[in-house]
Amino acid sequence: LSVEIQGHDDLRLRGVDARHGDGGVLSLSFGVALQSAIKRYRLTLKDFAPTDLAPEMLYLIEANQAAMSASRSLTERLQGAKMLAEEQAHSDTLTGLRNRRSLERILDHLAQTKESFSLVQIDLDYFKSVNDTLGHAAGDMILQHVANVLRRETRHDDFLIRMGGDEFLLVIKHLTDHARLMSLSTALIRGIEEPQEYDGTPC
Structure with a gap:
């Protein structure tokens, strides 16, 4: 029928x-489809016979969908946590710049893409004396100041690395012209030499 x-x-x-x-x-x-019919015609348990297995099947479908949704949500959270952990493993916690560990990965990437680049190395003079006379908090302030200058004077896609201590390395992409590199270096030095004070004491 x-x-x-x-x-x-x-x-x-x-x-x-x-x-x-x-x-x-x-x-x-x-x-x-059972789900479409229930939604469209607003069916309830009263619309099914006591022996009808359709509601139980619907519950199973909904439970399966809920489990799959929870699984996707958990997977996304785990992936996000993994990406964050990897990012933190390659970042300097004090300055927010990349750390020495990230350098090899950066150079491997540039070698694979065959992009031109230049390296600019920065070493701070008299940094040890700042730590010795004013304390490590003053030294940390100087390092953060340097990191801010590097961000200000470079482009978003350049790589800024704190190698450790008072040593920094810049990987400048698509810039090999000597005159422009000298101009960048001059701007960096000028910015780093801007007067800084810690508790009212110049450093």
Whole structure:
């Protein structure tokens, strides 16, 4: 038996007429997806026979979807945590610049892409005396000042690395002209030499 309902081309009732005495029992089912039918026609448990397995199947489907959604969410969080851990492993916590560990990866990338680049090495004079006379907090302030100058004078896609202590290395992409490199170096030195004070004491 197949019955079409007027005005609903996508809804058909299918069933088999099981004769029982003078009457019969007709088990009907939707010819559309169960989830779509429940949503469209706002069906509840009262619309299903007690022996109908459709609600249980729907619960299983929804539980499976919820589990898959939770799994995707967990995977995304784990991937985010992994990326953050990798980023932190290649970053200098004091200055926010890249650290020595990242240099090999940067150079490997540039070698693979065959991009031109220049290296600028910076070593601070008298940094040890600042630490010895004013303390490590003053030295940390100087290192953070230098990092800010490097960010200010370079481009977003250049690589700024604190190699350790008071040593810095800049990987300047697509810049090999000597005159422009000298101009950049002069600007860096001028910025680094800007007067700094720690607790009112010049350093």
